[in-house]
Amino acid sequence: xxxxxxxxxxxxxxxxxxxxxxxxxxxxxxxxxxxxxxxxxxxxxxxxxxxxxxxxxxxxxxxxxxxxxxxxxxxxxxxxxxxxxxxxxxxxxxxxxxxxxxxxxxxxxxxxxxxxxxxxxxxxxxxxxxxxxxxxxxxxxxxxxxxxxxxxxxxxxxxxxxxxxxxxxxxxxxxxxxxxxxxxxxxxxxxxxxxxxxxxxxxxxxxxxxxxxxxxxxxxxxxxxxxxxxxxxxxxxxxxxxxxxxxxxxxxxxxx
Amino acid sequence: xxxxxxxxxxxxxxxxxxxxxxxxxxxxxxxxxxxxxxxxxxxxxxxxxxxxxxxxxxxxxxxxxxxxxxxxxxxxxxxxxxxxxxxxxxxxxxxxxxxxxxxxxxxxxxxxxxxxxxxxxxxxxxxxxxxxxxxxxxxxxxxxxxxxxxxxxxxxxxxxxxxxxxxxxxxxxxxxxxxxxxxxxxxxxxxxxxxxxxxxxxxxxxxxxxxxxxxxxxxxxxxxxxxxxxxxxxxxxxxxxxxxxxxxxxxxx
Numbered sequence: 001x002x003x004x005x006x007x008x009x010x011x012x013x014x015x016x017x018x019x020x021x022x023x024x025x026x027x028x029x030x031x032x033x034x035x036x037x038x039x040x041x042x043x044x045x046x047x048x049x050x051x052x053x054x055x056x057x058x059x060x061x062x063x064x065x066x067x068x069x070x071x072x073x074x075x076x077x078x079x080x081x082x083x084x085x086x087x088x089x090x091x092x093x094x095x096x097x098x099x100x101x102x103x104x105x106x107x108x109x110x111x112x113x114x115x116x117x118x119x120x121x122x123x124x125x126x127x128x129x130x131x132x133x134x135x136x137x138x139x140x141x142x143x144x145x146x147x148x149x150x151x152x153x154x155x156x157x158x159x160x161x162x163x164x165x166x167x168x169x170x171x172x173x174x175x176x177x178x179x180x181x182x183x184x185x186x187x188x189x190x191x192x193x194x195x196x197x198x199x200x201x202x203x204x205x206x207x208x209x210x211x212x213x214x215x216x217x218x219x220x221x222x223x224x225x226x227x228x229x230x231x232x233x234x235x236x237x238x239x240x241x242x243x244x245x246x247x248x249x250x251x252x253x254x255x256x
Numbered sequence: 257x258x259x260x261x262x263x264x265x266x267x268x269x270x271x272x273x274x275x276x277x278x279x280x281x282x283x284x285x286x287x288x289x290x291x292x293x294x295x296x297x298x299x300x301x302x303x304x305x306x307x308x309x310x311x312x313x314x315x316x317x318x319x320x321x322x323x324x325x326x327x328x329x330x331x332x333x334x335x336x337x338x339x340x341x342x343x344x345x346x347x348x349x350x351x352x353x354x355x356x357x358x359x360x361x362x363x364x365x366x367x368x369x370x371x372x373x374x375x376x377x378x379x380x381x382x383x384x385x386x387x388x389x390x391x392x393x394x395x396x397x398x399x400x401x402x403x404x405x406x407x408x409x410x411x412x413x414x415x416x417x418x419x420x421x422x423x424x425x426x427x428x429x430x431x432x433x434x435x436x437x438x439x440x441x442x443x444x445x446x447x448x449x450x451x452x453x454x455x456x457x458x459x460x461x462x463x464x465x466x467x468x469x470x471x472x473x474x475x476x477x478x479x480x481x482x483x484x485x486x487x488x489x490x491x492x493x494x495x496x497x498x499x500x501x502x503x504x505x506x507x508x509x
Contacts, residue, residue, distance in 0.1 A: 007363060014360045022348045025387075090344035094403070097308040097338040099330060100361050 008101040015108025016115075022082060023116045029078050034120040037071040038127050044190060045131060052191055056221075060133045065216035066189025067128070068121055069209060072153050073184060075120065076160035077177030079113050083164030084173035106161060106251060113157040114150060121149060136222040145219050148229065151236035152212055156180060158243035165250045183209045208235040260319075261286045261411050261442040262307060267316035269302055276302050278466030279316065284459070286410075289433065289443045291457035293450065298463050300446040301341055304415045307444070308338040321411060337409040341416045343400045347389030351380050351399050354388055355406060362407040374402040378432070394425030401432060411442045418452060423496050424503065430455055 023030060041063060044052075049059035056062045086092050086105070095105050125133075137145070163176035186203060187193075187210040193201050204210060211231040218225040262284035269277040276299040284290040294300045305311035307320055309329040317324065323331040345354050352371050359367025375384045378398045383391060388399055397417065404412055414433065418426040433456055437443050447453055453460045454474060461471035470477060493501075 010363070011361060014357060018346065018349065018357055021353070025348050089347075090340045090342045091346060093310055093340050094338065094344040095361070096310055097333060097336065098358075098361055099333040 008104060011101045011104035012107045012111070015104050016111045019082060019108050019112040020115060023112060030116055030120055033071060033075040033078070033116070034123050036074055037067045037120075037124055040070065041067045041124070041128065041131070053195075054192055058132060058134070060128055060131050061135070061221060062217070063190065064125070064128050064133055065213045065220065066184050066187070067124060068149060068216065069152060069189065069212055070181070070184045071120055071124055072117055072149065072156060073177065073180045075113060075117055075153075076156045076180065077174040079109055079157050079160040080164035080167065080173040080176055081170065082112075083109055083161055084167050084170060087165060103248065103251075106247065110154065110157045110161065113160075114153055117149070117153050118146075135220045137220050141219040141222070144225075144229070145216050148212060148215055148219075148232055148236075151233060151240070155236040155239040155243065158240055158247050161247040162243060162250055165247060183207060184213070187213055189213045208232075208239070211235055259286055260284060261288075261321055262290075262444065263317075263319040264303075264307075265317045267303070267306065267318055268314045269299075269306065269311070270314060275466055277313075277316075280463070280466070280468055282461050282468050282471055284442060284444060286442055287437065287440050288458040289437045289445060289456050291453035291460045292444070292446045292463055293448070293453050293460060294446070294463035295448060299466060300463055301415055303463070304338070304340075304413050304444070304446060307332075308336055308413055309333055310338075335409055336411045336413065337404040337407065338413045339401050339404045339415065339417060341419070343393075343396045345388045345391075345396055345399050345403065347387065349388060350385050351375060351388055351391070351395075352384040354399060354403055358403045358406040364407060367406075370406055374405060378402045394421055394428065397421060397425065397429065398432075401429065405436070409441075411444065412436060413444045415446050416448065417445065418447070418449065423500060426452075427500075 044063055045060050052059060054062040092105060160176055164173050167173035187207060193204045196204055211228050215225055215228040215232045260283045264280055264282050267277050267280040292300050306313050307318055307325060309325055309332050320332045321335040325332050352375060355371035355374055356367045359370050364370060375381045380399060383395060418429050433443055459473055460477060461468045
């Protein structure tokens with residue numbers, strides 16, 4: 001046990017290097033993950049935006065947090081897919097018969113999701129700036145936004161890991177992304193929840209994505225964040241913990 | 257103390273109602289080539305998975321390089337390497353990167369030098385910096401086996417290493433296995449090709465319906481059967497011999 005533990009960081013960094021190469025050598029995945037949300041942003045700002053009343057002067061300012069979360073939700077299908085192919089091709093079997101830290105292979109994929117999302121989210125923010133997005137937020141607020149997005153990514157990635165490890169087919173592996181795509185749509189990401197019928201509104205206001213949207217929006221617009229940031233953190237920690245335990249369980253069971 | 261690389265006693269494994277292994281016993285001598293023969297689904301891969309710590313047995317004992325696989329799986333992992341039934345190379349990485357990655361994961365000092373040597377030894381130097389996804393089946397298998405040799409484990413498992421290879425690639429793999437054993441590595445080989453066991457193995461065991469029904473050297477197995485009668489048959493070249501001599505005229509065998 002000792003020897004493998006000491007090498008955990010080293011092994012994880014080898015795994016991270018490996019799966020980053022995968023991402024950069026199949027740039028289409030980054031492009032899809034980045035372009036889809038940008039297309040949505042263009043559509044909402046220039047097509048629907050005029051008809052949406054948000055109470056903010058620029059709709060793109062209102063919209064950006066939701067678009068960033070959608071981009072993350074988009075990307076997790078690929079995490080499932082990459083994990084699934086590793087299982088399918090016997091690569092995990094090879095790793096598991098070697099004296100390396102057990103969870104390093106999984107962490108490599110999870111950290112890769114963080115890095116590739118950081119890239120695509122930066123691109124999306126830059127496009128938003130070109131479209132007129134402005135923010136009074138200082139460095140600290142931006143760091144907080146980055147932190148919230150990272151937590152959101154981690155939580156979703158571990159859910160994706162469960163799907164990738166337990167799926168029986170490629171389609172099964174990536175199907176996890178669909179319900180998660182919908183969550184940002186039924187939140188305050190695109191329109192204020194006030195306009196929704198009571199039942200939907202209750203759901204929208206209490207589902208996890210809304211707390212992320214609100215926290216990021218408050219940080220970017222220089223408003224007081226209040227509780228939202230803590231609610232968002234609690235959600236992400238809770239989801240991450242449960243999903244991590246489940247994913248590790250599935251991972252270990254694969255060998256039994 | 258230990259003259260055996262592998263010692264298996266009363267190994268049992270079931271998948272729900274399916275009793276795959278019903279009490280398997282065998283030993284593999286250090287430095288030898290051991291071939292486990294059996295038809296598809298006979299449980300060869302299950303044995304390999306238990307011995308390489310990927311799967312837990314239901315009962316019975318298995319020791320690899322002196323360590324009980326159920327008690328010290330981490331010790332076992334340090335002294336083995338596994339080439340699974342399906343080629344497990346990373347297709348997005350190049351051949352060189354695949355080897356360097358395994359070297360790093362085995363915490364070796366100079367993974368680049370080791371990769372270079374193995375690429376040369378396995379005739380992959382020219383293709384070294386191409387993605388493994390562009391390799392032919394034979395090249396992939398060679399890379400796959402090369403990856404198992406990174407770190408020079410004293411015991412190498414090869415689970416059906418030649419299934420799906422063309423005759424030429426198969427002969428290459430055979431050559432590599434012989435070389436390995438020549439350097440003192442113990443090779444545990446599973447195969448469904450009788451000829452392969454005959455060509456390579458010092459000792460052969462036949463797994464049938466969950467048990468080892470016979471085991472021994474080829475000569476010993478031959479003695480179990482009635483003595484050969486002498487018949488005169490005109491020797492026709494096999495299609496394989498014809499194929500090999502056409503594509504590779506220098507190679508007489």
